Amino acid sequence: MWDSGWTHHAMYGDGSWFGFMGMHGIFMLILAVLAVVLVISLFRQGTKIVGHDPALTVLGEKYAKGDLSRDEYLQKKKDLKV
Template sequence: MYQHDGFWMWGGGGIFMILFGILLVLAIAALVRLLASSGNPPGSAGSGRKRALEVLEERYAKGEIDRDEYLQKREDLEG
């Protein structure tokens, strides 16, 4: 006769299902973070400066700052 009183009958398999669920959630979260990033590794020094220069160029193009201020700020960012 087949007995149902082993490890799996008393919930041992449930532990593995919980671990699998946690791993699945972590994998999905990692995938979402990867897709949401702009391709630059987190904490890369160049990405912040590049974005700051882009904003500076946009402000100069819109006329929000004059040429002297643009050149000074660009020098500060690059130096």
């Protein structure tokens, strides 16, 4: 009835690099790489936001020990955040 060889090659590729399935696989690989890069960049941004500044930690400890007054603590904290 019809040439089944042509439809087979049109739907599934003929084994060449630019067959349909080959291009589909490359596209999926590119999407997977982009997804991994996105997740890594979001993770790094999140750790920067959540991460604690060691200088603020030391300042808080000094304030907790009573080495700094409230006004000194607030001023130094303000200075460090700039």
